[in-house]
Amino acid sequence: MSTKKSLYQKAILESTDRSRTIDITQGIILLEYYEDIFSPTITAKIKIVNNGNVISPAGGGGASGKQSIYNGLPLRGGERISLKISGNSSTNPGLDFSKKDDYLYVSSITDVISETNRESFTLHLVSREAISNETARVYEKFPTDFKINQSVTKILTETLKTRKIGKIDTSSNKYGFIGNLRKPFTVLVWLASKAVFAKSAGFLFYQNKDGFQFRAIDELIKQPAKASYTYTEAQASYDDSGNKINNDFKILNYYTDKNQNLLENLRLGTYSSYGLFFNPLNGKLVTPTYDIDDYSGSKSESLGNRISKNKLLPPLSDNSSKNLGEVPTRIITAVLDVGSMEKGVSRKLNANPAEFQSQSLRRYNMLLTQVLNIIVPSNTNLRAGDIIQCYFPRITEGDQKEFDRETSGLYMIKELCHHFDVEKSYTSLKLVRDTFGQRK
Numbered sequence: 001m002s003t004k005k006s007l008y009q010k011a012i013l014e015s016t017d018r019s020r021t022i023d024i025t026q027g028i029i030l031l032e033y034y035e036d037i038f039s040p041t042i043t044a045k046i047k048i049v050n051n052g053n054v055i056s057p058a059g060g061g062g063a064s065g066k067q068s069i070y071n072g073l074p075l076r077g078g079e080r081i082s083l084k085i086s087g088n089s090s091t092n093p094g095l096d097f098s099k100k101d102d103y104l105y106v107s108s109i110t111d112v113i114s115e116t117n118r119e120s121f122t123l124h125l126v127s128r129e130a131i132s133n134e135t136a137r138v139y140e141k142f143p144t145d146f147k148i149n150q151s152v153t154k155i156l157t158e159t160l161k162t163r164k165i166g167k168i169d170t171s172s173n174k175y176g177f178i179g180n181l182r183k184p185f186t187v188l189v190w191l192a193s194k195a196v197f198a199k200s201a202g203f204l205f206y207q208n209k210d211g212f213q214f215r216a217i218d219e220l221i222k223q224p225a226k227a228s229y230t231y232t233e234a235q236a237s238y239d240d241s242g243n244k245i246n247n248d249f250k251i252l253n254y255y256t257d258k259n260q261n262l263l264e265n266l267r268l269g270t271y272s273s274y275g276l277f278f279n280p281l282n283g284k285l286v287t288p289t290y291d292i293d294d295y296s297g298s299k300s301e302s303l304g305n306r307i308s309k310n311k312l313l314p315p316l317s318d319n320s321s322k323n324l325g326e327v328p329t330r331i332i333t334a335v336l337d338v339g340s341m342e343k344g345v346s347r348k349l350n351a352n353p354a355e356f357q358s359q360s361l362r363r364y365n366m367l368l369t370q371v372l373n374i375i376v377p378s379n380t381n382l383r384a385g386d387i388i389q390c391y392f393p394r395i396t397e398g399d400q401k402e403f404d405r406e407t408s409g410l411y412m413i414k415e416l417c418h419h420f421d422v423e424k425s426y427t428s429l430k431l432v433r434d435t436f437g438q439r440k
Contacts, residue, residue: 269330
């Protein structure tokens with residue numbers, strides 16, 4: 001099982017002026033690496049302990065002997081680190097940030113403890129683009145004939161100047177806008193909420209080990225499962241067919257973080273919402289109503305069984321023929337962007353919020369219907385946004401090999417953490433899905 005410790009093959013910390021380096025492999029007692037589909041950057045943290053006699057003082061100045069890393073390098077933020085962790089199995093090939101374009105950068109230093117012959121501190125790391133995001137601004141005008149994915153690619157390559165571009169899904173809608181000196185990550189996340197794939201709204205912008213991703217939620221959901229995990233208290237694990245399961249794919253621990261939140265979903269208009277969109281050119285209102293059956297019909301993919309408002313939600317009252325999904329619980333208002341981006345008078349909508357705003361809000365909220373946390377043996381092949389299959393035991397006095405058909409099924413990895421310490425390594429996953437049961 002891939003819970004045994006991994007080896008730090010390379011960990012070179014470089015000063016901000018790039019003139020001094022220090023090998024910190026022997027001082028690392030903990031390393032955690034993070035990805036999140038709602039985060040535009042990867043992050044990591046490293047806990048370091050050393051005896052304080054590791055590096056010559058910077059700049060000389062009459063100082064003799066060696067100093068601690070914190071004051072000897074010195075550590076002040078902005079340092080970069082070349083990092084490589086070797087794996088111990090095919091499911092745990094390790095992490096590699098040793099190429100120049102992949103270096104991680106120190107964003108902050110915390111938990112600094114200095115003693116006579118010992119020091120310890122924690123380095124918080126981000127990608128280079130997370131720092132560039134704070135110094136760059138999106139200022140230009142993007143034309144109305146640009147698809148949203150074209151604007152995303154342009155910002156990544158020309159504003160953030162990154163080559164770490166992963167999968168960029170094509171949006172079916174076009175959108176023109178002015179950057180207004182906003183930060184690149186702010187604009188990219190904002191554009192994701194406006195993009196439509198085929199007839200289904202809801203995109204995500206995030207970074208994982210493979211680069212920056214601009215993905216339609218429906219496209220992520222359609223992916224084949226990257227791995228299959230089983231939870232059992234028995235030493236030997238078996239699937240539905242009675243085949244023995246590799247312990248590298250055994251769920252070590254799990255708990256449910258969230259299982260629906262009715263009041264929150266009603267406030268957010270997850271089940272039904274009403275739009276009031278004002279057209280300033282003709283003074284008319286567009287008033288579409290959307291409900292959960294628009295989401296659960298043929299437009300959208302689903303990780304589990306397709307749902308219907310008639311089966312999912314309780315009635316308004318004992319005497320009512322309607323349920324909570326048939327009455328709008330949120331009103332969304334907006335002024336339509338008609339001809340404001342081009343010269344002259346135009347009657348063409350730059351973007352129609354009736355096509356995406358209500359549906360994207362509903363899509364994001366439905367994706368978080370179930371939130372589950374699991375811990376598995378270290379698997380650095382996994383990425384945020386991947387789909388995995390999970391099997392959980394049915395609570396019964398009968399056959400212990402039976403699996404719960406409602407809890408088991410496909411889940412999307414919302415967050416992951418690869419944990420490495422001096423004794424073990426494992427992967428912690430936060431999983432989400434939009435529906436219950438196994439997809440049919």
